[in-house]
Amino acid sequence: NAGVTQTPKFRVLKTGQSMTLLCAQDMNHEYMYWYRQDPGMGLRLIHYSVGEGTTAKGEVPDGYNVSRLKKQNFLLGLESAAPSQTSVYFCASRHPDSLGNTIYFGEGSWLTVV
Amino acid sequence: AQSVTQLGSHVSVSEGALVLLRCNYSSSVPPYLFWYVQYPNQGLQLLLKYTSAATLVKGINGFEAEFKKSETSFHLTKPSAHMSDAAEYFCAVSLFATNKLIFGTGTLLAVQP
Numbered sequence: 001n002a003g004v005t006q007t008p009k010f011r012v013l014k015t016g017q018s019m020t021l022l023c024a025q026d027m028n029h030e031y032m033y034w035y036r037q038d039p040g041m042g043l044r045l046i047h048y049s050v051g052e053g054t055t056a057k058g059e060v061p062d063g064y065n066v067s068r069l070k071k072q073n074f075l076l077g078l079e080s081a082a083p084s085q086t087s088v089y090f091c092a093s094r095h096p097d098s099l100g101n102t103i104y105f106g107e108g109s110w111l112t113v114v
Numbered sequence: 115a116q117s118v119t120q121l122g123s124h125v126s127v128s129e130g131a132l133v134l135l136r137c138n139y140s141s142s143v144p145p146y147l148f149w150y151v152q153y154p155n156q157g158l159q160l161l162l163k164y165t166s167a168a169t170l171v172k173g174i175n176g177f178e179a180e181f182k183k184s185e186t187s188f189h190l191t192k193p194s195a196h197m198s199d200a201a202e203y204f205c206a207v208s209l210f211a212t213n214k215l216i217f218g219t220g221t222l223l224a225v226q227p
Contacts, residue, residue, distance in 0.1 A: 004157075033215070040123065042204060042219040043158075058214065090157060092215075103148075103215055105157035 003027065006091050006106035013081045013113045021076040021109050023091030031094045032074040033058075033103070034066060036087040043090065049074055081113045118147075118205045120218035128226050133177075133192040135221045137205030140186065147188040148206040148215070149179055158204065164188060175199070200225045 004025045013019055023032065030051050035043040035058075045058030047066040055066045063085060065077045074093075078085060088110050094103040121136040139145055146165050150158040162173025169181040175198075179190045190203060205218040 035217075040219060042120075043217040045214055045216070048214065059216075092158075094215075102160050102163065105159075107157045108155075 004091055004093055004104050004106040006089070006109045008109060009107070010110045011112070013078075013111065015082060015113060017081050018077070018079050019081065019111075020078075021089055021091075021111075023074045023076070023093075023106060024072055025074075025091075025093040025104070026072065027093060027095070027104065028071070029093035029095050029104075030071070031103075032068065033092040033094075034064070034074065034076045035090045035092065036060065036085075037090060037108075038087050046076065046089075078111075081111075083113045085111065086113045087111060117216060118207045118218040120203075120205050120221050122221055123219065124222050124224070126224040126226060127195045129197055130194050133190070133195045133199065133223065135190040135203050135205075135223065137179075137188045137190065137218060138186050139188060139205075139207050141207065146208040147179075147181065148208070149173065149177070149188075149190050150204045150206060150217075151175075152202045152204065152220075154201075161190070161203070195223075195225045197225050197227065199223060 007022045033048040034046040044060045049055045049068040052071040067075045088108050091106040092103045119138045148163045149161040152158045162171045164181045172178045177192045202220045202222045204220050208215045
């Protein structure tokens with residue numbers, strides 16, 4: 001059972017380049033999230049989705065775009081990468097029946113922008 | 115807006131000593147509260163969660179947390195620390211009528227032999 005899978009795991013980008021992080025979940029969850037983790041700042045929500053075809057902004061959405069064309073996939077895009085986007089990115093998913101339901105995380109994607 | 119505050123970004127205890135990691139939340143309505151653990155270079159793993167049932171919640175690896183509404187706290191404890199408990203711990207809050215899970219800034223637990 002794969003759970004939440006993120007690709008790629010590591011990536012180095014030059015300033016101004018674009019890239020897409022892919023998140024895939026096989027648990028049929030409606031809700032999916034993208035967080036970034038930076039030292040001393042915990043996890044901050046970038047964007048999230050409550051179902052196929054829907055997206056919404058989180059705490060730190062600037063510089064990122066997302067798409068949820070298929071229920072199982074949630075893509076995070078950086079159109080023009082900046083050094084400030086160097087971070088560890090985590091995707092997560094959850095079933096919507098109860099907000100007390102556990103949220104499941106991927107193993108992270110380490111992105112460095114030089 | 116709801117938020118969580120974790121007091122102490124670094125906590126160090128001796129092996130066998132009590133572990134106490136502090137979390138306070140701000141919310142005008144009863145929240146759902148979670149503790150997650152993150153080992154180096156890994157994702158987050160759920161330790162325990164409070165969803166308005168029992169106020170004392172038991173989790174994995176011997177951890178437990180008590181919801182105290184009067185103090186708006188949800189502190190994480192473990193009676194006896196083990197070396198394998200060294201990790202970063204995150205408190206998180208989720209509110210009814212929102213779909214978001216908001217995290218604290220984390221507490222890095224070191225366990226000394």
